[in-house]
Structures are given as C-alpha cells and as structure tokens.
Amino acid sequence: MNESQIIDHYFELATQADSEAYFALFSPDAVVEDEGREHHGIDAIRRWRTEVPQVRYDVLSVVESGTGSTTTTAQISGDFPGSPVNLSYWFEFTQDGRIAVLRIRV
Numbered sequence: 001m002n003e004s005q006i007i008d009h010y011f012e013l014a015t016q017a018d019s020e021a022y023f024a025l026f027s028p029d030a031v032v033e034d035e036g037r038e039h040h041g042i043d044a045i046r047r048w049r050t051e052v053p054q055v056r057y058d059v060l061s062v063v064e065s066g067t068g069s070t071t072t073t074a075q076i077s078g079d080f081p082g083s084p085v086n087l088s089y090w091f092e093f094t095q096d097g098r099i100a101v102l103r104i105r106v
Helices: 004-016 019-024 039-050
Strands: 026-034 037-040 054-063 069-078 085-093 099-105
Touching: 004 019, 004 069, 004 085, 019 037, 019 039, 026 039, 037 039
Parallel strands: 026 099
Antiparallel strands: 026 037, 054 069, 069 085, 085 099
C-alpha cells in the first residue's frame, strides 16, 4: 500500500469501533498526538481511541511531502461541541508502510 492508500484506509477504519485492522495501520511504537497529549504505543493508542467520539470524516486535501510524511486536512463532524471542525492530520510513515507518527491539530 502506498501512503495515499494508507491514509484512505485510516479514515475509512477510523469510523468503526475498535477494529484490529485500524490498529494494524500503526507501528508497534507509534505516537499519536491529539489535543496536546501524546499516546505512545498500540496500547496507549487503543486507550485514546476509547475517548474519541464517533465522527464522520470528509477529507478535504492531501499533501505528500515526498519525505515519508503527508498532511491531510479533514472536516470532522459529529456529536461534539464546535462540530463541524477542520483538523490537520500529519502522518509520518515507517519504511514498511505503517504509521509511525500521527499528529492531529486544529
């Protein structure tokens, strides 16, 4: 899978409740940063996912850097204050095509 396909798969799986396929997208030592907090490793990412409300993702743009990272802007809508909101998703990938770092920011 190339980076673009991984990102598409990420947003597709992110709408589903705790899917093992979702967690398989990440390297074992991946880092997710969301709302200023970092979550290190699959177990921490799994705990973080239990705190994230069910939302809808509409990808607005994808910009590949060519250096193993891609920035995606997505509109997030759901049952949370301020919905909808546009967020930036910065993905960094391992050489074997898994997500090493994901930073989610406003």
